[in-house]
Amino acid sequence: MSHATSHDRSSDTRKFLVLLLGSIGVVYGDIGTSPLYAFREALRPFVSDGVIREEVVIGLISLMVWTLTIIVTFKYVLFLLRADNDGEGGTLSLLALLMKKSGSYMPVLFFAGVIGAALFIGDAMITPALSVMSALEGMKLVTPAFADYVLPLSAAIMVGLFLVQSKGTAAVSKFFGPITVVWFLAMAWGGLIHIGDDWTILQALNPLNALWFITHAGIVGLIVLGAVFLTVTGAEALYADLGHFGRKPIQVAWFILVFPALALNYLGQGALVLTHPEAVENPFYLLYPDWALLPIVILATMATIIASQAVITGAFSLARQAVHLGFLPRLMIKFTSETNTGQIYVPAVNGVLFIGVIVLIFSFGDSESLATAYGISVTGAMVVTTLMAHQFLRQVWGYSVVTASLLLLPLLLVEGVFLIANLTKIHDGGWVPVVLAVAIMLVMWTWTRGTRYLKNKIAQSDIPLTDFIAAVEKKSKHAPAIVPGTAIFLTSVPDRTPAVLLHNIKHNHVLHERNVILTVWTQDKPYVPDSERIQIQTLSDRFMRIDLTFGFMEDPNVTKALSACRKKGFKFEIMNTSFYLGRRVLVRSPNVGLPGWQERLYIALADFGIDPSDYFKLPANRVVELGEQVAI
Known part of the structure; x- marks a missing residue:
């Protein structure tokens, strides 16, 4: 001893x-x-x-x-x-x-x-x-x-x-x-x-x-x-x-x-x-x-x-x-x-x-x-x-x-x-x-x-997630086709329906067997213990919500964190999973929102940032991106 x-x-x-x-x-x-x-x-x-x-x-x-x-x-x-x-x-x-x-x-x-x-x-x-x-x-x-x-x-x-x-x-x-x-x-x-x-x-x-x-x-x-x-x-x-x-x-x-x-x-x-x-x-x-x-x-x-x-x-x-x-x-x-x-x-x-x-x-x-x-x-x-x-x-x-x-x-x-x-x-x-x-x-x-303004603007036209789930799971002739696998939709506003999910149903007319609304949070503290990293909530038979929390000094590795979800009952198989990301193309909106010089600077900064799939360490061959134009 x-x-x-x-x-x-x-x-x-x-x-x-x-x-x-x-x-x-x-x-x-x-x-x-x-x-x-x-x-x-x-x-x-x-x-x-x-x-x-x-x-x-x-x-x-x-x-x-x-x-x-x-x-x-x-x-x-x-x-x-x-x-x-x-x-x-x-x-x-x-x-x-x-x-x-x-x-x-x-x-x-x-x-x-x-x-x-x-x-x-x-x-x-x-x-x-x-x-x-x-x-x-x-x-x-x-x-x-x-x-x-x-x-x-x-x-x-x-x-x-x-x-x-x-x-x-x-x-x-x-x-x-x-x-x-x-x-x-x-x-x-x-x-x-x-x-x-x-x-x-x-x-x-x-x-x-x-x-x-x-x-x-x-x-x-x-x-x-x-x-x-x-x-x-x-x-x-x-x-x-x-x-x-x-x-x-x-x-x-x-x-x-x-x-x-x-x-x-x-x-x-x-x-x-x-x-x-x-x-x-x-x-x-x-x-x-x-x-x-x-x-x-x-x-x-x-x-x-x-x-x-x-x-x-x-x-x-x-x-x-x-x-x-x-x-x-x-x-x-x-x-x-x-x-x-x-x-x-x-x-x-x-x-x-x-x-x-x-x-x-x-x-x-x-x-x-x-x-x-x-x-x-x-x-x-x-x-x-x-x-x-x-x-x-x-x-x-x-x-x-x-x-x-x-x-x-x-x-x-x-x-x-x-x-x-x-x-x-x-x-x-x-x-x-x-x-x-x-x-x-x-x-x-x-x-x-600019980020705060954009978030508030998008929130105005969002559909509450609970209303969307109730509507999409109704048995009707307009219901989307169900396809096998898991779809993960990244969003910063978890109680609202991600725009990329709406676009997927609108253009492809399909819904996956399992759909995950995923939000990545950054805490005001440098590091978050693994015990507080993952929160899983079942919303319906086909929908669940996962919140991943990282400290501001940590690497937000989503794929690695999702692998740890198995211990909490979420069976994550990377080859049966698709990550859906919304790509926003920002365009100027004169006389509305930010001043002109700030709009130009914000758009330039947005173009300068790296791809979210790289930032969140998502597997490149499992990412699907759907784009939309947003006026600021």
């Missing part, structure tokens, strides 16, 4: 260590590359004739360390990782939980969640471009002749990165984890060897120096706050990847390795600049001795590719949640791991992100220009998450409005200041993430609104 217990403990320990290593590679890949550019960009406006004031350097480093402490440690690692939806994190997961708790459709809550999701996807485009260019620009220090190759090489790395997405991130994350551990250790080493250059940098650990900087730096300081916020890029990805690794591994990784390494590196950069002001050109790379420069540049490039992987994986997860929650049309989602449902590949999202990243690389040309565009998407997403967290404290944890406000108001004020600072960069490229977010938000809003 003790031997078995010991074996279980060692197995649990091994599993935990694997998750710990994976979380360092994927979850913290993004935030771990911020030292490459954050301090450099924040310090740039304060350099005058090669002279930098000591209190400015100490104030900036203090602000960076305490921003990491307040926003990442307190908000994300200690609080938001506990604000999960059955183990899943991220803006849309939190939105689903809140809408489930409120029991109604709340437009304000919906738009908050969608804005947060849209900003995250914008972040997923900017992060790869900024991180990889920052790393490769270190090669200029090795040899200035390399300057002309930064852009083409950045683009080539992006091509390779997006091509391997279809292979899945499971094997890649095993490779990423150890590299990222080495990266964090290298950052800690680089900082440690320079902190002794000027011990006064340790004054940055006093939060009063951060407060002094904010109150004394003036208008320039407000602008610089946008660059300071680059230290916490990746925090939203940390929350979105909660379901992949679990709370404990993410928290332990932060406290034992990630946070100490980041703090040491920033302190080392500050001490270096205090003693060697000329190092402001690139304080991160100049931490290292000449013999280590090339290896560090190579390691940094690998780390930035990993950082890009973190946000790309987060964007895939977010897209899947959006599809299952009805915010986007059905997209092709490929599972790349048999054991980990979090390992997915979404070709459409991959393509959109790739095009966006390449355009950004060649439009901005260098990391300094792109850094100005970065902060708005990150700060905007964080402010939205904090507002939704306020609702979470009230609805889920039962806090009063006053208590929830007192807890989150200081955090909201800090993030609000950072957001205002980043908004000053709108004209310098900050408009890019805003435009991206608005476009994504319009797509989600249009799809949600």
